[in-house]
Amino acid sequence: MNHSTSNQEEKLPFSQWNPLVAENFVxxxxxxxxxxxxxxxxxxxxxxxxxxNVKPGQTITKQQADKYLKDDLTEHAEALSKYVTCKLTEGQYIALLDLAFNVGVGAVAKSKTLELLNAGKIEEAKKGFLSFAKQKMKDKNGNILRDEHRRIMYEVVNGLMNRRKAEVALM
Known part of the structure; x- marks a missing residue:
């Protein structure tokens, strides 16, 4: 039995990862x-x-974009850290932080997906990631569509599904 752990296998508490490990993925x-x-x-x-605080017509430099991203990743990681109780591999950390960056910390914090991840149910949590690939359906006037039971209707967005699959592949 080999007891040495590579960096890929190492699991750390969420708050001990550097948010910038997710920078290139994002x-x-x-x-x-x-x-x-x-x-x-x-x-x-x-x-x-x-x-x-983005304004219509605003332009920035690549350096400003890099700084915004570093700050945003750090802010998202700090906000999410109080909800993540399990230890994560680097890949799991990147996947979770990217999800929070994309859909918001609040959505991830209250999700069944995070509950499953915290419980160590990785395979089920992976399926949960894929549930974040939908958006509310709207008519041509921008009104949210509902079914006959008045439930909001959702549609899968291919670009989001591809991103979710890439996150799952890291786990």
Missing amino acids: KEWEGLRLKAYKCSANTLTIGYGHTK
């Missing part, structure tokens, strides 16, 4: 936009998915 999925735009969720966004 950059790959967010892409870089130096001019403010509205994302698919209709939120003003700039840089690598930065949404805080």
